[in-house]
Amino acid sequence: LYVARDRWDWDQSWVSEAAEEAEAVASISCSGHGRAYPDGLIVEGLPVCECNDCYRGPDCSEFVPDCVVDADSGDPMFLEPFWMKHAASSTIVVPAWHRMSYEFNDGSLISEELKNQILKLHDIIRNANTSGRHIIFGAGATQLLNAAVYALSHDDDPSEARVVASAPYYPVYKEQTELFDSEDFEFSGDTSSWKNDYDPLHSYIELVTSPNNPDGKLRKAVLQGQSVHFIHDLAYYWPHFTAIPAPADENLVLFTLSKLTGHAGSRFGWALVKDEAVYQRMLTYMSLSTYGVPRETQLRVLKLLKVVIEEGEGREIFEFGFQIMSKRWEDIHRIISMSKRFSLQDIGPQFCSFNQGVREASPAFAWLKCEKEEDMDCYNVLKASKIIGREGVMFGAESRFVRLSLVKSQDDFNLLLQRIEKMVRQESNIILEENNEAP
Amino acid sequence: LYVARDRWDWDQSWVSEAAEEAEAVASISCSGHGRAYPDGLIVEGLPVCECNDCYRGPDCSEFVPDCVVDADSGDPMFLEPFWMKHAASSTIVVPAWHRMSYEFNDGSLISEELKNQILKLHDIIRNANTSGRHIIFGAGATQLLNAAVYALSHDDDPSEARVVASAPYYPVYKEQTELFDSEDFEFSGDTSSWKNDYDPLHSYIELVTSPNNPDGKLRKAVLQGQSVHFIHDLAYYWPHFTAIPAPADENLVLFTLSKLTGHAGSRFGWALVKDEAVYQRMLTYMSLSTYGVPRETQLRVLKLLKVVIEEGEGREIFEFGFQIMSKRWEDIHRIISMSKRFSLQDIGPQFCSFNQGVREASPAFAWLKCEKEEDMDCYNVLKASKIIGREGVMFGAESRFVRLSLVKSQDDFNLLLQRIEKMVRQESNIILEENNEAP
Numbered sequence: 001l002y003v004a005r006d007r008w009d010w011d012q013s014w015v016s017e018a019a020e021e022a023e024a025v026a027s028i029s030c031s032g033h034g035r036a037y038p039d040g041l042i043v044e045g046l047p048v049c050e051c052n053d054c055y056r057g058p059d060c061s062e063f064v065p066d067c068v069v070d071a072d073s074g075d076p077m078f079l080e081p082f083w084m085k086h087a088a089s090s091t092i093v094v095p096a097w098h099r100m101s102y103e104f105n106d107g108s109l110i111s112e113e114l115k116n117q118i119l120k121l122h123d124i125i126r127n128a129n130t131s132g133r134h135i136i137f138g139a140g141a142t143q144l145l146n147a148a149v150y151a152l153s154h155d156d157d158p159s160e161a162r163v164v165a166s167a168p169y170y171p172v173y174k175e176q177t178e179l180f181d182s183e184d185f186e187f188s189g190d191t192s193s194w195k196n197d198y199d200p201l202h203s204y205i206e207l208v209t210s211p212n213n214p215d216g217k218l219r220k221a222v223l224q225g226q227s228v229h230f231i232h233d234l235a236y237y238w239p240h241f242t243a244i245p246a247p248a249d250e251n252l253v254l255f256t257l258s259k260l261t262g263h264a265g266s267r268f269g270w271a272l273v274k275d276e277a278v279y280q281r282m283l284t285y286m287s288l289s290t291y292g293v294p295r296e297t298q299l300r301v302l303k304l305l306k307v308v309i310e311e312g313e314g315r316e317i318f319e320f321g322f323q324i325m326s327k328r329w330e331d332i333h334r335i336i337s338m339s340k341r342f343s344l345q346d347i348g349p350q351f352c353s354f355n356q357g358v359r360e361a362s363p364a365f366a367w368l369k370c371e372k373e374e375d376m377d378c379y380n381v382l383k384a385s386k387i388i389g390r391e392g393v394m395f396g397a398e399s400r401f402v403r404l405s406l407v408k409s410q411d412d413f414n415l416l417l418q419r420i421e422k423m424v425r426q427e428s429n430i431i432l433e434e435n436n437e438a439p
Numbered sequence: 440l441y442v443a444r445d446r447w448d449w450d451q452s453w454v455s456e457a458a459e460e461a462e463a464v465a466s467i468s469c470s471g472h473g474r475a476y477p478d479g480l481i482v483e484g485l486p487v488c489e490c491n492d493c494y495r496g497p498d499c500s501e502f503v504p505d506c507v508v509d510a511d512s513g514d515p516m517f518l519e520p521f522w523m524k525h526a527a528s529s530t531i532v533v534p535a536w537h538r539m540s541y542e543f544n545d546g547s548l549i550s551e552e553l554k555n556q557i558l559k560l561h562d563i564i565r566n567a568n569t570s571g572r573h574i575i576f577g578a579g580a581t582q583l584l585n586a587a588v589y590a591l592s593h594d595d596d597p598s599e600a601r602v603v604a605s606a607p608y609y610p611v612y613k614e615q616t617e618l619f620d621s622e623d624f625e626f627s628g629d630t631s632s633w634k635n636d637y638d639p640l641h642s643y644i645e646l647v648t649s650p651n652n653p654d655g656k657l658r659k660a661v662l663q664g665q666s667v668h669f670i671h672d673l674a675y676y677w678p679h680f681t682a683i684p685a686p687a688d689e690n691l692v693l694f695t696l697s698k699l700t701g702h703a704g705s706r707f708g709w710a711l712v713k714d715e716a717v718y719q720r721m722l723t724y725m726s727l728s729t730y731g732v733p734r735e736t737q738l739r740v741l742k743l744l745k746v747v748i749e750e751g752e753g754r755e756i757f758e759f760g761f762q763i764m765s766k767r768w769e770d771i772h773r774i775i776s777m778s779k780r781f782s783l784q785d786i787g788p789q790f791c792s793f794n795q796g797v798r799e800a801s802p803a804f805a806w807l808k809c810e811k812e813e814d815m816d817c818y819n820v821l822k823a824s825k826i827i828g829r830e831g832v833m834f835g836a837e838s839r840f841v842r843l844s845l846v847k848s849q850d851d852f853n854l855l856l857q858r859i860e861k862m863v864r865q866e867s868n869i870i871l872e873e874n875n876e877a878p
Contacts, residue, residue: 096529139729290578
């Protein structure tokens with residue numbers, strides 16, 4: 001095929017203005033505790049530094065000693081240094097005329113090239129069987145979740161589908177299903193309560209999260225029966241966070257860019273769907289709810305995934321991620337294991353096909369339990385020590401559990417660790433004092 | 440405030456790789472009948488030309504004489520030449536580390552700078568009163584529409600809200616409301632059927648589209664009563680498409696970038712909301728349905744709006760848009776006015792505060808009517824002449840209406856005009872023949 005390369009009639013320097021602006025902003029120093037963005041607040045002609053939690057000042061160099069540490073959000077900033085390192089290969093230039101149309105040239109809402117990169121990545125990491133699957137893009141796993149629930153509840157069965165998940169479960173499952181308040185499905189709580197109470201006249205949609213959010217454990221579906229559909233939420237099924245025993249081979253699986261490259265703000269996810277009719281209903285949902293994922297997002301994701309696939313033969317980002325996450329887990333685990341007041345979930349070493357051997361745990365979250373009888377309200381126990389976690393009750397669990405995020409920036413994690421260490425040290429002092437007071 | 444400008448420790452040339460790639464792709468010639476994009480299909484190392492309808496060949500230079508003209512989609516490609524002209528000022532560079540986080544630094548999902556640009560633009564164009572309004576971003580008006588319906592139906596009134604619109608209405612209103620199949624609202628058809636049958640025990644949500652899609656007429660709300668809420672869809676309330684008699688001053692108005700700058704593929708829209716509680720419910724909806732609009736999209740929109748505001752003191756793009764759209768309307772109007780078989784909607788000249796005087800019509804769509812009794816199925820009448828429009832029945836109107844898009848590329852419009860001219864010429868020939876046959 002012949003591709004003409006005649007020059008258009010505009011000035012070749014059309015990129016330079018944007019390039020200079022981007023370089024000027026990137027060169028603003030925020031002391032390693034923050035960053036400036038071109039769309040930030042502008043003061044004296046330049047955007048200001050946006051500081052990490054507990055840092056302030058015009059260049060983020062002032063540490064705020066008694067600040068509250070926020071370990072609530074699963075904000076995957078731990079991967080930012082990887083992208084700083086690969087700045088040159090991962091930057092995109094977007095001219096204003098880039099894909100203004102509603103659709104791609106084939107009438108779809110999906111970049112065929114991006115689709116191919118995603119399939120290629122799964123083949124390298126071997127975390128999902130992609131053969132014979134349809135692929136759909138959405139605004140993170142968030143939007144795809146409801147698209148899938150919609151698609152699975154609109155089968156031939158006229159009954160209202162029961163949407164269930166095994167506690168502790170990701171809070172959005174319940175919140176989102178209840179928000180949409182549909183006539184076709186309703187959130188029906190913990191899977192275990194239906195296991196022995198299974199009603200074949202109802203249809204069920206079981207959400208299976210593996211590894212699980214919050215506790216990082218690999219999971220299998222619980223319910224069985226003809227009228228049970230499954231959505232496998234595999235957001236964390238990447239070598240950063242878990243061993244990959246085998247490729248997922250389920251009917252409908254969800255992935256999100258957030259937990260793969262760390263680009264949570266890009267709101268990009270995808271679903272791999274086996275059943276043609278379910279796929280078509282998901283397409284209808286995407287078309288009527290948002291009409292697809294922005295073209296600049298698809299362009300950016302394509303570039304990011306090319307770097308992921310090319311650097312270190314597709315291994316570098318995962319080795320980088322695993323190194324950080326396993327170190328963080330080791331650190332927090334070492335401290336908590338000295339405590340009698342707190343405990344963590346138990347995740348043992350496991351065989352991983354990506355690592356070609358047994359590997360240590362590296363979960364995205366600590367699922368912390370307050371063990372003492374009087375510490376029923378674990379969230380407030382931590383809050384008193386200036387740590388904000390996410391309350392166990394939101395996950396359908398007891399209030400003596402709290403989820404602590406381990407995926408944020410190094411600043412955030414360091415502070416969290418310090419605070420936890422202080423709590424555990426105080427506990428030991430109290431125990432020592434109690435022992436000294438004993439007769 | 441002091442902003443440090445020390446250089447980071449990376450190579451200053453980190454933008455050049457992306458810049459060169461973008462320039463190489465932009466320099467691919469597609470004969471003015473297509474364009475190549477970096478995320479297009481790659482052949483021999485370069486992306487291929489993606490041709491406009493009815494053009495083909497590696498450089499889109501071959502015209503396909505008997506092809507079908509697609510005037511179905513409201514794809515606003517007529518603005519693409521404006522952005523080609525302003526290439527240098529409207530391009531963005533997005534490094535991989537740009538806003539990876541789920542939230543902005545203030546915890547919100549919205550760029551404060553972009554919000555300010557939008558408010559500024561409304562103040563220049565004077566098409567909406569922004570004072571005392573909250574602003575929300577969404578994936579085009581599409582997502583905001585359901586967010587608004589959700590927020591307005593979750594008031595104190597426990598009854599199912601009736602969602603109504605005056606025919607002919609934008610088909611998505613019905614399709615989307617039915618898709619979500621909520622227990623809290625249901626699509627209830629044409630507003631006029633409820634005007635005299637108003638039930639004060641029910642709550643109503645009236646969708647008011649002004650100017651209206653499909654017919655371009657300025658509209659006011661129809662229903663009155665305590666339990667009536669309004670959503671004003673002002674997607675086309677820009678000087679490209681209509682006179683602006685006065686700023687909209689409604690409780691909840693929707694706008695979309697698609698019809699302002701032509702970036703339909705960016706899926707960006709915003710709502711201006713007066714009521715605090717409604718705003719909060721819309722925020723909840725955005726948070727649980729998609730968790731906000733991608734950061735790269737917000738960055739791009741910010742840049743585009745800066746160009747819109749700065750070029751010609753905020754007038755250039757609108758003068759450009761009006762010139763094209765009024766010329767297209769004049770052209771199609773001149774041809775159809777020679778026909779007895781077809782007619783167009785009637786939009787007279789009107790006072791416009793932006794033009795500071797009376798101006799001619801420049802609607803986004805032709806709302807074509809087949810006048811002959813036997814031409815009940817107007818869609819197929821046009822299809823027989825190789826024109827694809829959108830069927831009137833989809834708008835809640837008779838099948839003798841068809842919507843034809845006037846906002847696509849100049850190639851698309853030229854072809855549409857040729858086909859219509861041919862139809863009208865055939866009609867005159869037939870009439871001449873009939874007259875000759877008469878005794």
